[in-house]
Amino acid sequence: MNQRILIVDDDPGIVAAITPSLLAQGYEVAVAHDGDAALSFFAQFAPHLVLLDLVIPALPGIAVCQQIRQHSAIPIIVVSVKGGEGDIVAALDNGADDYLVKPFRLRELLARIRAVLRRGQTEQALIHCADLVIDTTLRLVLRQGQPVRLTPIEYAVLAELVVHRDKVVTARQIVQRVWGPQYVDSTDYVKGVIRRLRVKLEPDPSHPRYIVTEPHVGYRFNSAAGVSS
Incomplete structure (x- = not known):
């Protein structure tokens, strides 16, 4: 069974740039454009990993991260334009497993995904x-x-x-x-x-x-x- 990745981002350009590469790597992909939809998709799609933007409508990314962490340990990689030390530390303190600042190289994102998923499998x-x-x-x-x-x-x-x-x-x-x-x-x-x-x-x-x-x-x-x- 292919591993499932949930993208939570309201930027159609980012979604369009990421999705084909994830599909080409054999991942199944679902997309949520706001925080409320992210939690709904999370329950329905049961992803193996979440790519989460911090600045999204309805419910902030930090709140989404906190709610996921209340009942799940699946990997969360924050992908955000916010690259300040405080933003990164806050995301990690609230349950994110990794943090990537936009703009990023697609190869680096794919490597981060592989590393986080591999770490979870070997534990x-x-x-x-x-x-x-x-x-x-x-x-x-x-x-x-x-x-x-x-x-x-x-x-x-x-x-x-x-x-x-x-x-x-x-x-x-x-x-x-x-x-x-x-x-x-x-x-x-x-x-x-x-x-x-x-x-x-x-x-x-x-x-x-x-x-x-x-x-x-x-x-x-x-x-x-x-x-x-």
């Missing part, structure tokens, strides 16, 4: 690690059986570490995958999120056992935490 749905349970399908994290409230950005950083568990992930890699390639030098973003994750997840945040720092390199999710030899 293990349920990860157990000592007293932590991470359900990537439901975007749910449990500690000692109790839900842990994470922001979308905190979850995205944790998911990057978990997907590459027991391997070192550099701060630059995390920034590129979570915030976007234009932020590869803003590694201080990662330090703040790691600090908050440790407070929420670690038994002793000052001596972390799950999210380990590899000095001068990056971070590693230690899946063997709590396993005695």
Whole structure:
């Protein structure tokens, strides 16, 4: 079965430019021109990925993103003319998986789509690690059986570490995958999120056992935490 992509954009030029290439790549495509239609199409079309503009009629793109995230973890790539840092961070904080600023190169958009879909396919749905349970399908994290409230950005950083568990992930890699390639030098973003994750997840945040720092390199999710030899 072909993967389905929902385009949410009121610019007919953008829709006309994107759609033929998506169809040529074997995707099924549906188009919504405003926020209300986006939510209606989302329920009917059951897409595997959403390409979402922020500036659309009826319901803003951020609100659409928030409502989708209330009951679905499918990838959302924001494609918007708004390229300010605040706009990008707000979209990612509200559940977007990636952000592409208009105008963009079609090849880059297709590469982003492939990467996000591939990442979702390779993730293990349920990860157990000592007293932590991470359900990537439901975007749910449990500690000692109790839900842990994470922001979308905190979850995205944790998911990057978990997907590459027991391997070192550099701060630059995390920034590129979570915030976007234009932020590869803003590694201080990662330090703040790691600090908050440790407070929420670690038994002793000052001596972390799950999210380990590899000095001068990056971070590693230690899946063997709590396993005695």
